[in-house]
Amino acid sequence: MSSAEPLAPGSRLGGFLIGDCVHQGAHARLYRVQCAESQADPGCALVLKQPRTDDGDAADLRRFEVEHQTLRVLSGPHVPRLLDAEDAAQPPWLVMEAIEGASLQQRLDQPALPAVEEVVGLGVALAQAVHGLHQQHGVHLGLRPDRVRLTNEGRVVLLGYGLSWHAHHPDLHAGLKGAEAGEAGWMAPEQLLGVRGDPRSDIFALGAILYQLLTHELPHGLPDSEAGLRQRLWREPPPPRRWRPEIPAWLQEVLLRCLAPEPAQRYPSAAHLAFDLRHPQQVRVTARSESLQPAPAWTQWRRWWRAQRLLHGAAPAVRPARVLSEVPIVLLAVPPEDTPTETLHALRRAALRVLGTRPGARLACVTVLVPTARGDSLAQRRQLAALQRWAQGLEGPGHQTSCHVLMAPDVATALLDWAQRNAVSDLVLGAGAVASEGVAVRVARQAACNVQLVRAAPGERLTG
Numbered sequence: 001m002s003s004a005e006p007l008a009p010g011s012r013l014g015g016f017l018i019g020d021c022v023h024q025g026a027h028a029r030l031y032r033v034q035c036a037e038s039q040a041d042p043g044c045a046l047v048l049k050q051p052r053t054d055d056g057d058a059a060d061l062r063r064f065e066v067e068h069q070t071l072r073v074l075s076g077p078h079v080p081r082l083l084d085a086e087d088a089a090q091p092p093w094l095v096m097e098a099i100e101g102a103s104l105q106q107r108l109d110q111p112a113l114p115a116v117e118e119v120v121g122l123g124v125a126l127a128q129a130v131h132g133l134h135q136q137h138g139v140h141l142g143l144r145p146d147r148v149r150l151t152n153e154g155r156v157v158l159l160g161y162g163l164s165w166h167a168h169h170p171d172l173h174a175g176l177k178g179a180e181a182g183e184a185g186w187m188a189p190e191q192l193l194g195v196r197g198d199p200r201s202d203i204f205a206l207g208a209i210l211y212q213l214l215t216h217e218l219p220h221g222l223p224d225s226e227a228g229l230r231q232r233l234w235r236e237p238p239p240p241r242r243w244r245p246e247i248p249a250w251l252q253e254v255l256l257r258c259l260a261p262e263p264a265q266r267y268p269s270a271a272h273l274a275f276d277l278r279h280p281q282q283v284r285v286t287a288r289s290e291s292l293q294p295a296p297a298w299t300q301w302r303r304w305w306r307a308q309r310l311l312h313g314a315a316p317a318v319r320p321a322r323v324l325s326e327v328p329i330v331l332l333a334v335p336p337e338d339t340p341t342e343t344l345h346a347l348r349r350a351a352l353r354v355l356g357t358r359p360g361a362r363l364a365c366v367t368v369l370v371p372t373a374r375g376d377s378l379a380q381r382r383q384l385a386a387l388q389r390w391a392q393g394l395e396g397p398g399h400q401t402s403c404h405v406l407m408a409p410d411v412a413t414a415l416l417d418w419a420q421r422n423a424v425s426d427l428v429l430g431a432g433a434v435a436s437e438g439v440a441v442r443v444a445r446q447a448a449c450n451v452q453l454v455r456a457a458p459g460e461r462l463t464g
Helices: 058-074 103-109 117-137 200-215 228-232 250-259 270-278 296-310 339-353 378-391 411-421 437-446
Strands: 018-025 028-035 047-051 081-088 093-097 101-103 148-151 157-160 328-335 362-369 400-407 426-430 450-454
Touching: 018 047, 018 400, 028 058, 047 058, 058 081, 058 093, 101 103, 103 148, 103 200, 117 148, 117 157, 117 270, 157 270, 200 250, 200 270, 250 270, 270 328, 270 362, 328 339, 328 411, 339 426, 339 450, 362 378, 362 411, 400 411, 411 426, 411 437, 426 437, 437 450
Parallel strands: 328 362, 328 426, 362 400, 426 450
Antiparallel strands: 018 028, 028 047, 047 093, 081 093, 101 148, 148 157
């Protein structure tokens, strides 16, 4: 293995002109680079990344190879664009888009705590970025504040894929356990046991980042021993309101759900997390939302006993990334009160079929009212009350139902925008039942999700 000596400014490598070294971390170096004259202009600033092999650590090369193979298959606004790479070189290198902007770590380095509203907004954007990664069959597994960049255009970009997992590639980190399996302050408990490929591990890290932004404290500290790391297998962190009492109870509920020791107790997808952050009035709060103390000793003892069996038994099987269609957010477009009961009954039955047997699915019942000259606020409240009455009984085991009334002059546009903002997977609406037949056709043609048009059968009656 050749030694990775620092590259000299002004030298050339693979058709790129080397500039200054802008970052020198434990695993790699980053250099500003420009394309040589023969290269086409990429339209963005570039950085070259090269693993540090000067200490003879093969893990650095493995991290680099994992990042390279992951960036080759990822795309979209939340991922840096890969321009070029050379695996055969000693040491190898890759060139990617330079993401201009501040990292979340730079925000944390400021002495003043950010406003709660700012953190909630960051949480929505970060959850959307993480969901975009999961939709492409990847799991980051190394999220931390310095790997989240906020661009000047407001884009959230995730960096540092050296520990990541992707369903379409062999897992080069298979069997990695303990401290090497993640980042100590943000790592999910199951990573310690060698479990990889679970998107809910990223949700734990996301919750740890938001907790840190709100309190300037890490939920489990920054342990430097295996024993300290293992405590997160059974211990809940101190409730964030203990550090900052003005944090709303609903937000504490959200954070503690993200940081649950068992993956099954967390949000089933980052889209569900973003939904709750956007709609705090819909968050189901429990006693822990107001608590200033961790879970009772008995609860933590049971978790400890279970964790001992996991630690001294066979590691849980590596599970593939959860198919996001198993935990969809379903939008049910419910027409206003004067809609025939046959149509409402058909919509109800269609929604229950879409939910099916998929635990964790979420149903959002949405009605769009067209604004009038006056009385819009009263009409909106009345419609919400009516919608909540109608939706009773739709919430089954493992499913959560919420109700929303929107005011918009264009019904189709309102439904399409709401579906996109909230990462809706399935949209159910009446054919000809929502304002006009044209609305259903427009939604069906333009929606980026699955659309089911429902028409009541002649003579169908409401029976439940």
